[in-house]
Amino acid sequence: xxxxxxxxxxxxxxxxxxxxxxxxxxxxxxxxxxxxxxxxxxxxxxxxxxxxxxxxxxxxxxxxxxxxxxxxxxxxxxxxxxxxxxxxxxxxxxxxxxxxxxxxxxxxxxxxxxxxxxxxxxxxxxxxxxxxxxxxxxxxxxxxxxxxxxxxxxxxxxxxxxxxxxxxxxxxxxxxxxxxxxxxxxxxxxxxxxxxxxxxxxxxxxxxxxxxxxxxxxxxxxxxxxxxxxxxxxxxxxxxxxxxxxxxxxxxxxxxxxxxxxxxxxxxxxxxxxxxxxxxxxxxxxxxxxxxxxxxxxxxxxxxxxxxxxxxxxxxxxxxxxxxxxxxxxxxxxxxxxxxxxxxxx
Amino acid sequence: xxxxxxxxxxxxxxxxxxxxxxxxxxxxxxxxxxxxxxxxxxxxxxxxxxxxxxxxxxxxxxxxxxxxxxxxxxxxxxxxxxxxxxxxxxxxxxxxxxxxxxxxxxxxxxxxxxxxxxxxxxxxxxxxxxxxxxxxxxxxxxxxxxxxxxxxxxxxxxxxxxxxxxxxxxxxxxxxxxxxxxxxxxxxxxxxxxxxxxxxxxxxxxxxxxxxxxxxxxxxxxxxxxxxxxxxxxxxxxxxxxxxxxxxxxxxxxxxxxxxxxxxxxxxxxxxxxxxxxxxxxxxx
Ligand SMILES: Nc1ncnc2c1ncn2[C@@H]1O[C@H](COP(=O)(O)OP(=O)(O)O)[C@@H](O)[C@H]1O
Ligand SMILES: [Mg+2]
Numbered sequence: 042x043x044x045x046x047x048x049x050x051x052x053x054x055x056x057x058x059x060x061x062x063x064x065x066x067x068x069x070x071x072x073x074x075x076x077x078x079x080x081x082x083x084x085x086x087x088x089x090x091x092x093x094x095x096x097x098x099x100x101x102x103x104x105x106x107x108x109x110x111x112x113x114x115x116x117x118x119x120x121x122x123x124x125x126x127x128x129x130x131x132x133x134x135x136x137x138x139x140x141x142x143x144x145x146x147x148x149x150x151x152x153x154x155x156x157x158x159x160x161x162x163x164x165x166x167x168x169x170x171x172x173x174x175x176x177x178x179x180x181x182x183x184x185x186x187x188x189x190x191x192x193x194x195x196x197x198x199x200x201x202x203x204x205x206x207x208x209x210x211x212x213x214x215x216x217x218x219x220x221x222x223x224x225x226x227x228x229x230x231x232x233x234x235x236x237x238x239x240x241x242x243x244x245x246x247x248x249x250x251x252x253x254x255x256x257x258x259x260x261x262x263x264x265x266x267x268x269x270x271x272x273x274x275x276x277x278x279x280x281x282x283x284x285x286x287x288x289x290x291x292x293x294x295x296x297x298x299x300x301x302x303x304x305x306x307x308x309x310x311x312x313x314x315x316x317x318x319x320x321x322x323x324x325x326x327x328x329x330x331x332x333x334x335x336x337x338x339x340x341x342x343x344x345x346x347x348x349x350x351x352x353x354x355x356x357x358x359x360x361x362x363x364x365x366x367x368x369x370x371x372x373x374x375x376x377x378x379x380x381x382x383x384x385x386x387x
Numbered sequence: 388x389x390x391x392x393x394x395x396x397x398x399x400x401x402x403x404x405x406x407x408x409x410x411x412x413x414x415x416x417x418x419x420x421x422x423x424x425x426x427x428x429x430x431x432x433x434x435x436x437x438x439x440x441x442x443x444x445x446x447x448x449x450x451x452x453x454x455x456x457x458x459x460x461x462x463x464x465x466x467x468x469x470x471x472x473x474x475x476x477x478x479x480x481x482x483x484x485x486x487x488x489x490x491x492x493x494x495x496x497x498x499x500x501x502x503x504x505x506x507x508x509x510x511x512x513x514x515x516x517x518x519x520x521x522x523x524x525x526x527x528x529x530x531x532x533x534x535x536x537x538x539x540x541x542x543x544x545x546x547x548x549x550x551x552x553x554x555x556x557x558x559x560x561x562x563x564x565x566x567x568x569x570x571x572x573x574x575x576x577x578x579x580x581x582x583x584x585x586x587x588x589x590x591x592x593x594x595x596x597x598x599x600x601x602x603x604x605x606x607x608x609x610x611x612x613x614x615x616x617x618x619x620x621x622x623x624x625x626x627x628x629x630x631x632x633x634x635x636x637x638x639x640x641x642x643x644x645x646x647x648x649x650x651x652x653x654x655x656x657x658x659x660x661x662x663x664x665x666x667x668x669x670x671x672x
Pocket of ligand 2: 083084085200
């Protein structure tokens with residue numbers, strides 16, 4: 042059991058800074074997901090926590106101990122890699138047992154733990170196979186088994202699901218989350234996939250260019266994104282952002298550079314449904330229609346922007362026709378036009 | 388060209404691509420014959436009596452194993468054989484261990500002067516052995532290593548070629564394995580020994596074969612550094628069949644025939660480890 046704390050954490054490669062002094066506290070037992078576009082420094086941060094990468098500045102604490110200079114093996118953390126990294130020359134049993142390499146348990150005790158971990162992950166029938174005879178999902182389970190058998194103070198996951206196909210990924214999301222519920226161990230999990238972040242996290246940490254933009258529970262981030270980047274990154278399809286102006290509390294699209302940016306999630310921008318006293322109304326020509334089943338996504342051009350709105354499933358909307366979409370009160374996120382920071386909702 | 392090989396179009400291919408094939412096969416065949424003939428004659432001669440050796444037929448008229456009995460029971464042949472085996476095995480083990488230790492360090496650790504060390508090691512490859520023999524000799528003489536096993540072995544205990552080979556192979560070992568092992572709590576030496584080494588067994592086998600064969604057949608340096616007959620290696624010992632009582636070809640050939648046996652064994656045992664693609668199995672499929 043452990044808390045993690047990053048204080049003014051900095052990483053530079055040569056002269057290039059890639060992490061710019063980030064602060065974060067992860068309480069014991071929390072499942073934290075670092076999310077952000079590729080190259081934003083998620084892996085670097087995780088690897089510094091693991092001890093695989095040297096800290097260039099600031100502090101990392103595990104519990105109340107500063108671990109900047111502590112070897113990975115002394116930190117009692119387990120890591121699962123994107124490429125699984127299970128040892129190809131060992132059987133599943135040996136691979137999982139390797140997680141106990143440093144433990145002082147007796148052979149019988151180790152064997153029992155390996156069996157227990159394998160049972161939990163549904164690997165029992167595969168224990169004597171080699172990795173080459175396993176599927177991607179099974180390999181990743183072996184990697185997780187090797188990580189959990191040691192009962193570490195915390196788990197680190199670096200994009201563990203990104204090599205799996207969509208269906209398996211959905212299944213593993215649930216399995217990992219369930220594992221966390223049962224073990225209660227602190228987890229720091231890195232992904233570039235916002236769906237993974239939303240579905241698994243107790244708290245999401247949104248990163249960009251080596252900065253933390255926002256750290257909050259998933260729904261909090263979804264409902265109150267701190268800035269334009271976070272707003273667009275979390276939620277699919279992405280939030281519409283349009284330059285806007287506000288006259289005496291009435292919002293309208295603006296031309297060119299505006300003092301305000303209005304953000305509306307496609308789901309909140311509806312076509313063909315009656316909206317009483319709308320906060321913002323957009324009209325334009327339809328460029329594409331995507332029926333999803335329960336609803337239909339309508340792409341149109343308005344205020345010089347590409348906008349996505351939703352329409353009821355069976356509404357007949359033709360490409361090229363004109364539509365009017367409206368967003369209800371409280372559904373429009375306002376951002377500062379210059380800093381792109383959130384200003385609240387309207 | 389693939390379509391040409393279907394049975395239906397066979398007759399056509401006879402005239403179309405056979406000329407190239409025939410040429411290739413002919414060259415290979417001649418090469419094969421050139422390689423294998425001396426070996427066949429070696430075995431053949433070893434089965435002949437002294438009087439028959441200039442009778443150059445391949446199948447001996449009255450084959451006999453007498454030469455084998457004589458070689459193995461008289462003189463110090465067995466001793467030389469064991470000397471060679473001892474030297475070749477020690478040097479091979481030493482190379483497998485140290486070449487890969489240094490190769491791994493150069494491939495997987497970042498430290499100041501790494502490139503310089505690597506270039507220094509590589510540059511020793513450009514110095515021909517002939518130039519090194521005299522310094523080796525002087526060094527051995529000064530350190531009292533002449534006429535000893537260590538004196539025969541020391542120049543080859545580590546080689547630049549082996550280090551280079553192993554470095555190249557270790558570079559193909561994904562860092563993820565090494566980092567996973569670090570997280571599992573292994574120390575750096577154990578990571579090398581338990582994780583990295585098993586992943587490069589094909590390279591280790593190749594290195595072991597080369598080193599063993601090279602040392603098993605080494606002649607020049609063992610000849611120079613040893614004076615007592617008890618320390619001769621097999622190739623050096625075999626020449627003594629030539630200098631003492633005229634050239635006993637049948638004895639030389641018998642000794643050489645016996646000498647090929649360990650090389651065959653080493654090759655057959657190790658070559659099955661030279662299989663590709665072991666490493667990728669632990670990573671994403
Ligand atoms: N060993 C390295 N040397 C130099 N730059 C690196 C190194 N590793 C990562 N970087 C850079 O650091 C930044 C962050 O990388 P990383 O943490 O891997 O991003 P992410 O995991 O979020 O995709 C990237 O711009 C990357 O190019
Ligand atoms: Mg990454």
